Amino acid sequence: MEKALARVRAGEDDPPCRSCGGILKSATVSFGQQLVPEVIDRAMQASAEADLFLSVGTSLQVYPIAGAVQIAKRAGARLVIVNAEPTPFDELAEAVFNESISQVLPKLLA
Ligand SMILES: [Zn+2]
Known part of the structure; x- marks a missing residue:
């Protein structure tokens, strides 16, 4: 998460995953997840x-x-x-x- 936040501070509004381009998400639990x-x-x-x-x-x-x-x-x-x-x-x-x-x-x- 720290790396993602550093990218935001450096000017990226919504930094994507560098491997697959997907959404980066903090350690939160969404509906339906255990x-x-x-x-x-x-x-x-x-x-x-x-x-x-x-x-x-x-x-x-x-x-x-x-x-x-x-x-x-x-x-x-x-x-x-x-x-x-x-x-x-x-x-x-x-x-x-x-x-x-x-x-x-x-x-x-x-
Ligand atoms: Zn990825």
């Missing part, structure tokens, strides 16, 4: 230990990861949701931004 149990376990553990749970770009309607919000809230974390559409957890959130992620995130992190 979840990695160890990763889910780590996410749940991190949720239980978080002071702030920042949910970005998810409808929070798919489990098991939607359950991470409940774990974090139960453990006392503050919840901030950034998503175009409302989520079932908006009522529990300290702040909800139904706006563009690319506009909201830089402001939140500043």
